[in-house]
Amino acid sequence: MSTAAEGTGIAMLIAVAALIIVCIAMVSMARAVCFIVSSRDGRSQRAQQMIKVSLKRTVVGAVATAVLVFAWSYWDCARLRSLVRPADCDSVQSADGRYTARSCYLGSEIILQLYEGSSERLVAERTYGDHSHDPVRLYWKDGALQYEDGDELRTITLPPSIYDRLLAKLP
Structure with missing residues (x-):
């Protein structure tokens, strides 16, 4: 459709x-x-x-x-x-190797997934719209992963909050 x-x-x-x-x-x-x-x-x-x-x-x-x-x-x-396929995703590892961020492109939607480096366990996830079709820019800062959502800079705290970890366990 x-x-x-x-x-x-x-x-x-x-x-x-x-x-x-x-x-x-x-x-x-x-x-x-x-x-x-x-x-x-x-x-x-x-x-x-x-x-x-x-x-x-x-x-x-x-x-x-x-x-x-x-x-x-x-x-x-x-x-x-x-609907995410590995071919639609880019992965970036944090400088200390503790986390891996995977950004997946589904048309105008982007799914950002954060994995713990050692276990490859999903610990946080964000879905947001992006109509610019530019590659996702990720910034690893002290204790945070920042990403651009339109004109705003959003943050996932490191380690992720309990709320993020719980949501990541849901389908």
């Missing part, structure tokens, strides 16, 4: 999801108003009850959306990592 078709498909999916969310919100709002004005007695209590229920639903919806966005992002990066 082409990148344009995939992008259009994702945009359409987002538009349909937004339309569904708006429809659900409108129906919920209409039901809440009907519940509140159903009788004169206890309107303020029913209104407070509906506010609490609406806040709970909003928080749960926001958390669920954040989890889904994180899962989608992780899945997309994992899918890219599964």
